[in-house]
Amino acid sequence: MKKFNSIIYLLALIFIPVMAQAQFDGEFIKPRNGKFLLQNATVVTVTKGEIKNGSVLIVNGKIESVGTNISAGDAEVIDCTGQYIYPGLFDGGSRLGLVEVNSLPETQDFAEIGQVTPNMRALVAVNPNSVAIPVTRVSGVTTTLASPSGGLFPGTAALINLNGYTGDQMFAGFEGVILNFPTSARRSTWDRRSEEEVKKDAEQAQKNLNEIWSKATKYQELKAAEAELTFYPEMDQLAKVIAGELPLLVEVNAAEDILSAIKWIEEKKVNAILTGVAEGWRVADKIAQANLPVITGPMLSIPTRQSDRFDAAYTNPGKMAKAGVKVVIRSNDAENVRNLPFNAGFAAAYGMGKEEALKAVTINAAEVFGVADKLGSIEAGKDATLFVSSGDPFETRSQISHVFIDGYRVPMSNRHIKLYQEFLQRSPGLEK
């Protein structure tokens, strides 16, 4: 009997590994960190010029050194001969991660019910496993501002890096409360409100805004005086803006509204960033005078007025930059944030110039978001968030070959690429 038992054990030992390990084909490639040396590239640092035959050493998530003669040591060497290294690109405003399929309400996590919901935090709703994230990051866009939309104060936007499995792992160090400034513009060409209605809605919104703001100011005063306050999460969040702990992202587009917003911001002495700013070119000097940074885009949109020149949206960022405004570019997209570099390309072609357009999606963004100590350029000590490209990343035909986010080498694959691999030569073809 004992002998029989041991035979069974023996058999079990032989078979168990087979049964426990299902037979999968292929290997899943995960993001991985470590030591990497990117060699022999043109390093476009953005802040410190270009380095020919340059190398970048990445150690434990940081850029250890940048230069021409860096020894590999035990680092994994990646040959980048003939290629270019750029800092990761920023999208200054998108819904990436906050929506999966735009027409399905079950997957829309960017707009909460209510007009005043500043305490709705994008960071808690970002889906780290959204299919669109790997689709985006292979374009070199590594860092996006996840922005809620909807009512007057729709929520708090969060800057995220496009790698990680939790919101906290993705968090890139900036949050800001969004204000949809009362608008005299129509939302889209399908907005059929009459002139009168548009005007009335804007006046009502302005009245609401001022009332809410004076309440929040009062709330902040009481809070600062350590008064005992009734639980009021919306006011609590706005109070942080008033106290200067969180900046205010003021979404405003029509020229007249931009002027009103500038006045309002100066009156309330808020730390603000203007977003949208579609008609910024009409009042560019005023924005520059007010010394307010601007996040604008997409460039690939129609002029706001029929009487405008056809290229009004293309030329907008360039005109603002020339007037002295610090400009950041956004896609305002979700699944197609990968078009951000092309938006920058159009801005560059239509007056902004390549250098300034590159800044608008790298160092300018990092500065406006207060994370320039970690991101926005290729410098020793900064986070290793960068990518390798066959050429100018705004140029449509360029191929991106490697992307690093926080020192993690992310897989150059996603569902779009996998479908390409499967279907370029389908098997079976026409005949089975």
Next chain:
Amino acid sequence: MKKLNILIAAILTLVWTPSQGQTEKGSVLIKNATVLTVTNGTLEDTDVLVENGVIKKIGKGLSANNVTTVDAKGKFLMPGIIDAHSHVALDAVNEATAPITSEVQMADVVDPFDIGIYRALAGGVTISHAMHGSANAIGGQNITLKHRYGTYNPEDLYMKEAPRTIKFALGENPTRVHGRGKNIQPRTRMGVEAIIRNGFNEALQYKKSWEKYNNDLKQKGATPIPPKHDARLQTLVDILDGKIIIHCHSYRADEIYALINTCRDFGITNIVFSHVNEGFKVAPELAAYTMGASVFADWWAYKFEVYYSTAYNAAILTENNVITSINSDSGELIRHLYHEAAKTQRYGQLNDEQALALITINPAKQLGIADKVGSIEEGKQGDLVLFNEHPLSVYAIPQMTFVDGVKYFDIEDDADDMRIKVSATDTVEPIFLKEHDHNCMHGVDFFFNNFGRSLFQHSH
């Protein structure tokens, strides 16, 4: 007497000219351009002479008397861009009242004042296929337009030489509008397939009843009663007779394959699939049995049926020998189709000629006008666009656009405000923050009752 006849003829000609809609034809000599012919490679430092709206000569050192000359040294000349799926210059898009509305004609709702036409010209687009929407399984008849902006007469925009085309639609839109919106068939992809198949069968019966009547007429002393005329069924008969090209809004591989089978059963070969996000999955079938696919460069995930898309669609289709074009379906995208075509170099590394074909000769083939436009060849219509850089570069800016040899866009000379009609009722010009980009469902937004949210978002 003969003289009088000639006089009468001359007077009649004069009187009739406006109603015949003789559109303007121009002449121009473009010198020293890099000519991207699309069908015959790239010709460096080459001249193109257009006379009376037609490309007369391509070569070096050309000269012509009394013809405007454009110095295009260092610039790139390509054929006018053709958009195989557009809703620019349309006053209405959807007749969403029945699953089959083949009697409806988009030619009836052409709006020559639409500033969208001019913006398209500024993006080098000379021809657009103005389509019915996607609310119905079989929608209305489309109209191919030449962008002769500036006329007040809608008929001047018609490309009269273009064959008839019709809009079909599969999947979520017709099932949402009719099945879920009105509780009538189709609610499923089974229903859509059946609606189309039943429509064709009914059309065959209709055709037969007319054939019988016409035969009966030939009998001596016969006084047959004619069948009741039915414009809807007659249009379907014309499809079956090969007189109309189908352009079918579609997304999923299964629905595309189902319609391919239906068409094969009825002997229809004139069919182009539009959007066709999952076309790459049935590329061999599309190549074998259809006039190809007209796709977006990279749109996906705006609705469930485009969730399993890939930006490599156009490249996969092209490599599988499907006639492939890239369309806009949007008054915004139509302005930079050259850039959309270039995305096939990012996603799939198509070569320049393949990429340019996507917005020129291939859509021309799909609209049945490839013998007249879509490439720079002697004898073709003088639809041309001049770029400062290679049109597939993100930095390319269109400089001049010609239709029939007439210059309709010039980046140097044109005024900023190019409207030809100003609203009499607006005291303040309205400001629109964005173009509603997916126009296929224009006019049926009330079927999208998503707490009013999707009203201003993608819903096509």
